[in-house]
Amino acid sequence: MTDPEKNGPAGERPSPDHRGSSPPSFAVVAAYVAALDVATELQLAAVLQRLVDLARDVIPSKYAALGVADERGQITEFITSGITPLERARIGPIPQGHGMLGALIRDRAPMIVTAIADEPRSVGFPSHHPPMESLLGVPILLGDRVLGNLYLTERLEGRGYDEPDLQAIQILAAHAATAIDRAQLFSQAEDNQRRAEEQRDQLRVILDNLPSAVTIQTAPDGEIELANATALQMSGTFHGSGLEYPALEYQLLRADGRSLPRSQWPGMRALRGEIVRNRQLTLLTGEDRKLPVLVQAAPLRNRFGEVVRSVVVFQDIAQLRAAEQLKDDFLSLISHEFRTPLTAIHGGAHLLAQRGEALDRKTRQELLTDIVTESAKLEQMLANILTVTAIQAGRLEPVPEPILLPALIRQSVALALRTAHGHQFSVDISRETPPAEGDVELLSQVLRNFYENAAKFSPAGSTITTHVNFDERTVTIHVTDEGSGIAAEHLGSVFERFRRPGADPAVRGMGLGLYLSRHLIEAQGGQIAVTSPGTGKGATFSVTLPISSDWFAE
Incomplete structure (x- = not known):
């Protein structure tokens, strides 16, 4: 049902000469009873529907119908009583x-x-609006706010609307305003x-x-x-997500492992207003596990500025410390491993430059060979x-392509022979x-690392064997190689960075080749x-x- 405005029914100011026949007390009492009935509802939709239904009962x-208006006076909700949902749908927009x-x-x-x-x-x-001749309408007011309007059409009992009817619906509208406001507040509270x-x-x-670990204390x-x-x-x-009131068992120690009084824990300091x-x-858990942590803490205050809680953030820095140690090890390795070939290159070049003409041909050739060999090793280290x-x-x-292994392996062996003096190479393919x-290119680099590693840890005169097998896929x-071999407990860490498990410390190496190869x-x-x-x-690296997809295509 809508207002006589192309979309709804409405009304005018009361006619001064209109007379009512119904006793005023009956309508007013009925309005108060209806208002009490509405007051029991809290859901807004139920309040609105109950209001329009009770309005028809009171008068x-x-x-x-009841229209709810927004702050601009636009009707946003329209509740009807007396027409079916199908009739309402045929009428159209509110x-x-x-x-x-x-x-x-x-x-x-x-x-x-x-x-x-x-x-x-x-x-x-x-179109399709039911015919209407008479109307009684009132605004729904709450202070200076207009919450909407409530109106009736087509008075029954064979008479028109009168002043007692108006008084009754105004009472109902006043209580309706309170009920709507209360329901809106309740709805807003539920939304909040x-x-x-x-x-x-x-x-x-x-x-x-x-x-990072976060706790609130x-x-x-x-x-x-x-x-x-x-x-x-x-x-x-840890037993799943347990944000609220968890039972944590831990102790905090100083970074060097010495005891730290609980009053000096970051969370307790933050409860005293400090920012840490x-x-x-060091975090000591119930399992007696020590974990290095970086801790931040800050106080949380209420609206009066009182510290009521503290937030504490723990960052596990075990990996950070390991990375720092790794960096130190890496720099140490570089300085050590680069020094040897650079010393050989510099010494040989200096000797050739200063006394080259005085040296015999064999000595000059040996110096040049050493320079080339050490340069190749340096180049390989830099490439790694x-x-x-x-x-x-x-x-x-990677750029994948079919690789002819016999040619690649023989080429890699030829390169290895330049630096692996005194070793024998055998290829079975x-x-x-x-x-x-x-x-x-990547596979070639891996084979060079394999051969260099085999020659490094094998005695002169030993054989380095390359064997190839294949299956359907x-x-x-x-x-x-026939070298120093690897103990069983070290096999799992062979391909880790900067690790040379079980290796002879006298043998040079950065511990990058196998890590890189992996x-x-x-x-x-x-x-x-x-x-x-x-x-x-000895050891075997595989x-x-x-197999290339082109092989199957053929």
Whole structure:
């Protein structure tokens, strides 16, 4: 049902000569009873529908409607009584407040209209609207706010609307205003609660996915009120997400492991109003596990400025310390490993430059050979370092292609012979070996690392053997030496960076070659492995790559 404005019914001011026949006391009492009934509802939709239904009961009418207006006076909700949902749908959009319904809101004055068709402010009815002749309408006011309008049409009992009817509906509208305001406040409170719960759940997800441990401690004793998943894991008491009131068992020690009084823990200091930044401590868990942590803490105050809680953030810096140690080791290795070839190159070049003419031909040739050999080693070390840098930066992009292994292996052996003086190389590869799918440059670098490593840890005169086998899908290259071998407990760490497990400390090496080889092979979709019968029994390094797809196509 809509206002006589192309979209709804509305009304005029009361006619001065209208007479009512119903006792005023009955309608007024009925209005108060209805108001008490409405007061029990808190859900806004239920309040609005109950109001229009009760209005028709208080003042018997064929139709009733209630429009809720926004701050600009636009009708945003329109509740009807007396028409079916199908009739309501056929009428179309809700009234826009252009006619009498808009006048009720703008003028804030009641209307009694005996003939809607003769009312100047009426703009007519939309299609399929039920016929209406009379109207009684009042604004719904709360202080200086207009919450909407309430109106009735087509008075029953064979008479028109009168002043007692107007008094009754005004009483109902006054109570309706309070009920609507209360329902809106309740709805707003529910929305706020839902938003708070959503924000709490979002905060839980955010905190549980932070890499740092976060705890909230309460004044004055520092009891932990909240902890994220990382805090629970770090303390060794993780049993799923337990943000609220978790039981954490831990102690804080100084960075050097000495005891730290609880009063000096960052969370307790923050409860005294201090801000703690970048404090390095040791976290001792219930499992007696020591973990180096970097701690931040800050006070949380209430609206009166009182410190009621503290937030503490623990960052696990074990990996950071390991990275720093790794960096120190790396710099130490570079300075040591580069010094030897650079010394040989510089010494030989200096000697040739200063006394070259006085040296015999054999000595000059030996010096030049040493310079070339050491330069090649230096070049290989630099190539490994640059490739490791590319891997760490994510810039390594293999270019796969069919690789003819017999040619590549023989070429790699020829290069190895330049520096592996005194070693024998044996190659066992069938002419039927299929091409491998991989990056020829990367595989070549891996083979050079294998051969250099084998020669380095094998005695002069020993043999380095290359054997290739294949199955239906893959081809595997094995490089076997007769050197110092690898103990079983060290096999798992052979391919780690800067690690030379079980290696002779007198043998030069940065511990990058095998680490690099693993990444180069894995980047091509292959696998790398090492086996050894034990210390002093040699080792076999293996690379497995898929057979080239072109081979199957043929």
